[in-house]
Amino acid sequence: MKVSFFETGRYPVNSDAPREWPVPSAAYDPETGAKAYRAMVERARFVQKLGFDWISLSEHHYSPRILTPSPPLSAAHLASQVDGIKIALLGPIVPVSNPIRVAEELAMLDTMQPGRFVFGLLRGTTNEYLSYDLNPKEARERTDEGMELILKAWAEPQPFGWQGRYFQYRTVSIWPRPPQSPRPETYALGVSAEASEFAARHHLGLGVSYGSFDLMAQATGYYRERCAEYGWEPGPDDIIYRCNMILGETDEEADAALERRKSAQAPFPIAANLAKALIDQDRRNVGGAARPANVGRVLPISFCGGPERVIKQLRQAREQIGVGVIDISLTDPGSGDTGAMMEKLELFGKKVLPHIREV
Amino acid sequence: MGTFREGFVEADGFRIRYMEAGDGPALAHLHGAGGLRLSPAHDLLAKQYRVVAFEMPGFGASAENTKTQSMPELAATMAAAADQLGLDRFNLMGTSFGSKTALWLALQRPERVLGLVLESPAAIRPEGAAPPPSSPEELARRLYAYPERQPPAPPVDPAIRARTQKLVARLRGPDRDRDLETQLSQLKAPALVVFGTRDTMIPPEMGHFYKELIPNCHLIFVYDAGHAIDAERPEAFVEVVGDFLERHEAFVISRTETVIHP
Numbered sequence: 080m081k082v083s084f085f086e087t088g089r090y091p092v093n094s095d096a097p098r099e100w101p102v103p104s105a106a107y108d109p110e111t112g113a114k115a116y117r118a119m120v121e122r123a124r125f126v127q128k129l130g131f132d133w134i135s136l137s138e139h140h141y142s143p144r145i146l147t148p149s150p151p152l153s154a155a156h157l158a159s160q161v162d163g164i165k166i167a168l169l170g171p172i173v174p175v176s177n178p179i180r181v182a183e184e185l186a187m188l189d190t191m192q193p194g195r196f197v198f199g200l201l202r203g204t205t206n207e208y209l210s211y212d213l214n215p216k217e218a219r220e221r222t223d224e225g226m227e228l229i230l231k232a233w234a235e236p237q238p239f240g241w242q243g244r245y246f247q248y249r250t251v252s253i254w255p256r257p258p259q260s261p262r263p264e265t266y267a268l269g270v271s272a273e274a275s276e277f278a279a280r281h282h283l284g285l286g287v288s289y290g291s292f293d294l295m296a297q298a299t300g301y302y303r304e305r306c307a308e309y310g311w312e313p314g315p316d317d318i319i320y321r322c323n324m325i326l327g328e329t330d331e332e333a334d335a336a337l338e339r340r341k342s343a344q345a346p347f348p349i350a351a352n353l354a355k356a357l358i359d360q361d362r363r364n365v366g367g368a369a370r371p372a373n374v375g376r377v378l379p380i381s382f383c384g385g386p387e388r389v390i391k392q393l394r395q396a397r398e399q400i401g402v403g404v405i406d407i408s409l410t411d412p413g414s415g416d417t418g419a420m421m422e423k424l425e426l427f428g429k430k431v432l433p434h435i436r437e438v
Numbered sequence: 439m440g441t442f443r444e445g446f447v448e449a450d451g452f453r454i455r456y457m458e459a460g461d462g463p464a465l466a467h468l469h470g471a472g473g474l475r476l477s478p479a480h481d482l483l484a485k486q487y488r489v490v491a492f493e494m495p496g497f498g499a500s501a502e503n504t505k506t507q508s509m510p511e512l513a514a515t516m517a518a519a520a521d522q523l524g525l526d527r528f529n530l531m532g533t534s535f536g537s538k539t540a541l542w543l544a545l546q547r548p549e550r551v552l553g554l555v556l557e558s559p560a561a562i563r564p565e566g567a568a569p570p571p572s573s574p575e576e577l578a579r580r581l582y583a584y585p586e587r588q589p590p591a592p593p594v595d596p597a598i599r600a601r602t603q604k605l606v607a608r609l610r611g612p613d614r615d616r617d618l619e620t621q622l623s624q625l626k627a628p629a630l631v632v633f634g635t636r637d638t639m640i641p642p643e644m645g646h647f648y649k650e651l652i653p654n655c656h657l658i659f660v661y662d663a664g665h666a667i668d669a670e671r672p673e674a675f676v677e678v679v680g681d682f683l684e685r686h687e688a689f690v691i692s693r694t695e696t697v698i699h700p
Contacts, residue, residue, distance in 0.1 A: 224661055227635060231659060237646035240690070242632075242674045243661035249690035 083133035088146030091415025129428025170199030174221035201268035270298035279305030301366030315403025346413035348375035386430035460484030468536030479668030513542035583636035583664035634663030
């Protein structure tokens with residue numbers, strides 16, 4: 080099994096800062112921000128030394144919880160200063176992006192350091208529909224079409240036009256083209272039937288996140304079924320699982336931390352009425368089974384224990400979900416206590432990582 | 439399809455049926471291997487053009503065609519049919535099999551063809567491509583990305599199907615037709631090649647060959663459409679076809695207004 084560290088650009092938030100998304104930028108401190116970006120580089124070097132295979136990035140907006148609104152910029156920042164470790168952009172939020180721009184920027188990265196990057200394309204979390212004024216009802220279809228256009232822009236050798244439902248271009252011919260043909264290492268991200276269908280049809284990997292083993296297995300089971308329909312079988316590296324893990328020196332220590340977290344609130348929730356209005360309009364599913372969107376709730380813990388128990392759980396995840404890449408950060412995004420996180424990462428690197436290679 | 443009226447024209451000893459509607463510049467259409475099939479796109483095109491959709495000799499209920507031996511011959515016959523209808527200079531659209539006829543016609547009569555539209559063209563196919571399927575169910579699966587969204591196809595007389603298949607097999611030519619491909623550099627008319635991204639009859643990846651071979655060629659992918667783009671995404675198809683026929687190369691310049699409030 081491969082291990083990825085989910086880098087969120089940790090920004091320590093003052094206790095008196097506003098706690099509602101979107102967080103007023105009046106509360107932002109430039110020096111803390113600059114420090115957070117420098118620390119990203121240090122952490123990348125740190126986890127690389129510990130033996131992590133990837134460092135992953137995401138796109139989120141309007142809050143200090145995750146300070147990386149542009150994945151290509153985050154990736155270029157890290158890649159130019161840290162050697163070796165693979166960088167996974169998980170990923171550009173496709174329905175709010177210009178797909179051609181995404182195709183170009185990812186091709187640029189892949190050209191600057193061929194094979195260094197992994198790309199994930201996704202619909203995005205529900206609150207992000209507000210970031211760039213996306214109609215929630217169009218999110219799914221814009222994502223599917225945008226992803227298709229990105230793949231086309233990478234692969235098509237001659238200038239072409241695109242007559243879509245949501246995107247129209249009469250002239251597309253990107254330079255540079257990604258060095259890997261027909262495309263760089265790419266995943267569709269999400270637990271929905273649509274993400275699986277798209278990934279299966281285009282021979283892409285699948286990235287799932289933040290749910291119980293049962294739910295994730297439901298999604299990856301559906302993905303494998305669809306892949307079989309299209310005549311191929313995904314391998315372990317084709318499935319990424321981004322999740323929360325509480326790792327303690329002992330099971331008791333981890334269990335106590337889990338107990339304390341039960342009363343935790345999401346760090347920057349959306350106002351209740353707005354969250355409800357969003358949920359009403361956002362149709363989500365796991366492998367085709369309807370499931371309400373998660374708006375402003377705490378994300379679940381999937382792994383909890385001392386090193387031995389966590390290793391067992393990782394084996395179980397491999398068997399049940401088929402996951403080959405586990406993507407973790409060991410403390411909740413939004414927590415600025417990077418000292419505690421570094422300790423946990425070190426513990427993971429020493430006590431867990433060496434035992435899961437053969438999983 | 440209420441606005442289309444049936445007509446017949448004599449050419450090369452054939453009695454050729456056609457369906458016609460609309461006013462404006464002439465747009466002749468040559469159908470695919472399945473024969474003449476009017477789609478919502480024809481209705482939309484007829485709002486801007488005088489659309490003449492031919493049924494090529496040997497297709498549909500017309501008499502068996504044992505005379506035509508090659509695609510260039512069929513193209514010459516269709517040019518003669520256009521002559522008979524008084525189509526002096528016209529736009530020409532070919533669908534799938536008919537796109538090859540259209541290409542030959544445009545090469546033979548460059549002075550006549552104002553603009554050329556090739557819908558899901560089958561003139562260049564991957565080596566070893568299977569001929570169009572014969573069973574109606576398999577045909578529907580290969581024509582449409584979403585066959586379930588299409589109205590049920592009218593039943594086809596097995597005798598007609600057998601006659602048509604024989605004709606198509608004789609005329610479709612090799613997957614890579616060197617004779618045609620070497621001449622494409624001479625093509626005078628601006629050409630628009632349109633593929634659906636979900637085409638399983640002819641891979642849309644064939645599109646770039648036309649761009650490489652035809653001097654003034656544009657390639658458009660219609661998202662989420664199968665082989666029968668005109669039936670599956672008629673508005674998207676007609677918008678780009680109409681824009682191209684009106685503006686030729688300049689159709690790449692956007693006229694979409696994006697001002698939100700003045």
